[in-house]
Amino acid sequence: MPTPQFVAEERDGRFVRQSNRFTDRISRDSSSPAGGGPDERGRWPVEPGRYRLIWSRACPWAHRAVIVRALLGLTGAIGLGTVDPIRDERGWRFTLDPDGRDPVLGIGLLSEAYLATDPTYEGRVTVPAIVDTLTGRVVTNDYPQITLDLATEWVDFHAAGAPELYPEPQRAELDELMADVYADVNNGVYRAGFASSQDAYQEAYDRLFARLDALAARLSDGRPYLMGDRLTEADVRLFTTLVRFDAVYHNHFRCNRNKITEMPVLWEYARRLYRLPGFGDTVDFDQIKRHYYLTHEAINPSGIVPAGPDPSVWLA
Ligand SMILES: N[C@@H](CCC(=O)N[C@@H](CS)C(=O)NCC(=O)O)C(=O)O
Structure with a gap:
């Protein structure tokens, strides 16, 4: 069961954000072949049509990834799944989709992807997350890196005239x-x-x-x-x-x-x-x-x- 949001995340009355994340990356430098998993440095191959970005429209950290994906013209290359803005005790849910399941990943809860990646995962199940549609595994929920990688690792698939967001x-x-x-x-x-x-x-x-x-x-x-x-x-x-x-x-x-x-x-x-x-x-x-x-x-x-x-x- 996911940890309730923001419980026990404070020190001396100060809110402290969690740091545990999945930190693999999708990178041009990956030595894995198309369809392969992460290489020895945790780098997955850049492949249009393979990955799915999961967001909540409510979440500012996920919203950045969706804006960057749109600005760079990557909407055709990277799919988008949207969770319900209201988490229940099981966390983020795909209740906005028909039958309550993400139509590509086939899961009803984002935690299913997290647990498919690491059955012992006890951290927060957060958005944004990029999920591999071939294996159902979470590649990354490392939100600051996700947008930088869209800007620098996916350049071959940017739309013509796309802005250089991280020059x-x-x-x-x-x-x-x-x-x-x-x-x-x-x-x-x-x-x-x-x-x-x-x-x-x-x-x-x-x-x-x-x-x-x-x-x-x-x-x-x-x-x-x-x-x-x-x-x-x-x-x-x-x-x-x-x-x-x-x-x-x-x-x-x-x-x-x-x-x-x-x-x-x-x-x-x-x-x-x-x-x-x-x-x-x-x-x-x-x-x-x-x-x-x-x-x-x-x-x-x-x-x-x-x-x-x-x-x-x-x-x-
Ligand atoms: N907490 C994430 C950043 C993303 C984030 O906080 N997302 C929120 C939504 S705005 C979330 O998914 N929260 C669920 C939770 O904390 O259980 C992190 O620091 O790695």
């Missing part, structure tokens, strides 16, 4: 920027929301808004994207938190110094991204809100899902 000359700066965005923003909202002491909450809140102010200052020179004129992985990573912010984090996670709609530079930037193919068209506010407000009982015991905010502001 070599900018990697040092990008890595530093993405580390800050992760610590203070992507994970920062969770650190505020799941803090169980006032001090831990305050620290996360302060760091979150200091970082958002710094990001707004960075964008205030008129650049369209964080790294300048070109869209990169950093924009994808920031977007998935910004798009959930007013609907969930501001209220549910008490990140309420202000809404994103009240930060003019960030709001304009977020809406610019929202309008790009792959971004707004992969956002589902209903599933996002139902996931957070219905499954974090400790934070929202009534299970009431707020009616607002009006999502049409994103397209105004």
Whole structure:
């Protein structure tokens, strides 16, 4: 049975994210033949049509992979399975599919793929996960690496004109920027929301808004994207938190110094991204809100899902 979400993941009132993951990779460097499993370094061969990305529309970490897959034109090369935004005590379920089973993998619960990979697995069953359709095994749930590998290992299958999301000359700066965005923003909202002491909450809140102010200052020179004129992985990573912010984090996670709609530079930037193919068209506010407000009982015991905010502001 999967571990309940976020139990026992704290230290001194501070929320600590799990680190155990499946960390194999799909790589151009794999020495395995087509149809083969991982090589001695855990590298699976790049093969269009073979792998299936499993996501929840609610999950910001999984959402990044879906945006990157769309931006790079990999929708035909890598399949997509969608779990129900509401986990029950068995974890993520394919209840949105006919007969409650993923039509390609034939499983009803994502945990089946995890246990097929490692029958002794006791970590969290998380999305995103990339599953091998030939064996039903989880290749990776290592979400930071998944998107970087889509950008760098799948280049032979990118659409013509696809953006270079992780450009070599900018990697040092990008890595530093993405580390800050992760610590203070992507994970920062969770650190505020799941803090169980006032001090831990305050620290996360302060760091979150200091970082958002710094990001707004960075964008205030008129650049369209964080790294300048070109869209990169950093924009994808920031977007998935910004798009959930007013609907969930501001209220549910008490990140309420202000809404994103009240930060003019960030709001304009977020809406610019929202309008790009792959971004707004992969956002589902209903599933996002139902996931957070219905499954974090400790934070929202009534299970009431707020009616607002009006999502049409994103397209105004
Ligand atoms: N927890 C993952 C990141 C992805 C993640 O947290 N996904 C969430 C959904 S947003 C999940 O699947 N949670 C299920 C659980 O923690 O049991 C990790 O740190 O490796």
